[in-house]
Amino acid sequence: MIASLRAFLNRIAGGRPEEHDITALGADLDRWSTTLAEAAVEETEQVYGRRPDLLGRGQATWPAVRFTHLDDNSLEGVVTFDRYFLGRHGVAHGGAIAFLFDEIAGRLAHLGGRPMARTGYLRIDFRAIAPIEVELRISGRYLREEGRKRILRLELAHGDTLCAEAEVLMVTLKPGQR
Numbered sequence: 001m002i003a004s005l006r007a008f009l010n011r012i013a014g015g016r017p018e019e020h021d022i023t024a025l026g027a028d029l030d031r032w033s034t035t036l037a038e039a040a041v042e043e044t045e046q047v048y049g050r051r052p053d054l055l056g057r058g059q060a061t062w063p064a065v066r067f068t069h070l071d072d073n074s075l076e077g078v079v080t081f082d083r084y085f086l087g088r089h090g091v092a093h094g095g096a097i098a099f100l101f102d103e104i105a106g107r108l109a110h111l112g113g114r115p116m117a118r119t120g121y122l123r124i125d126f127r128a129i130a131p132i133e134v135e136l137r138i139s140g141r142y143l144r145e146e147g148r149k150r151i152l153r154l155e156l157a158h159g160d161t162l163c164a165e166a167e168v169l170m171v172t173l174k175p176g177q178r
């Protein structure tokens, strides 16, 4: 279903359907919303975004990263920004890159069974455009750990071109923090 939704969002983003199809689609979506409202659950019960075995953890609105390497202190992977993530002129939206980085930082921060942490800061430098619909490389590693602070470095590259880099602070949650 998530794969279908992902494909659907790309068709929406990249299409210019006829008016009668837009109207029919809106009605279909409204019907599904009503059905899904009956299946509403608390956050702890939801499945969306909680399936690490699926691309993008089972989120349709997250760029689908495929990890090629994971150890306790670093990771590597590939990601393609679909049409849905277009900013302008064939380039991925900067916010989509921030979303990608925050998620990757979360993944990196919890490697090696480390305790739960939250993003303190995410400082991004956009060095070159990141094109959509091509495979980009993502990498992340620990710079250092200081008490509750984990400082990480992330990179997004297209071939030999560095598209964006970030320094991220993840802070270990204190007892009672959620």
Ligand SMILES: CCCCC/C=C\C/C=C\C/C=C\C/C=C\CCCC(=O)SCCNC(=O)CCNC(=O)[C@H](O)C(C)(C)COP(=O)(O)OP(=O)(O)OC[C@H]1O[C@@H](n2cnc3c(N)ncnc32)[C@H](O)[C@@H]1OP(=O)(O)O
Binding pocket: 102, 103, 105, 106, 107, 108, 110, 116, 117, 118, 119, 120, 121, 147, 148, 149, 169, 171, 172, 173, 174, 177
């Ligand atoms: C959403 C939760 C993630 C759940 C992960 C779940 C499972 C993991 C499994 C797999 C992972 C896969 C994917 C992960 C998914 C998503 C990851 C997304 C993560 C996020 O998207 S998360 C949402 C955005 N995030 C926030 O919503 C944070 C709001 N905020 C706060 O919750 C507090 O602000 C907090 C807790 C950050 C700190 O607060 P606090 O009271 O606990 O600690 P305190 O302030 O004492 O800071 C301690 C030391 O950090 C330094 N420090 C703190 N902040 C700093 C800053 N900005 N700049 C420079 N230094 C800073 C202090 O200066 C001090 O340093 P020092 O000890 O040296 O003095």
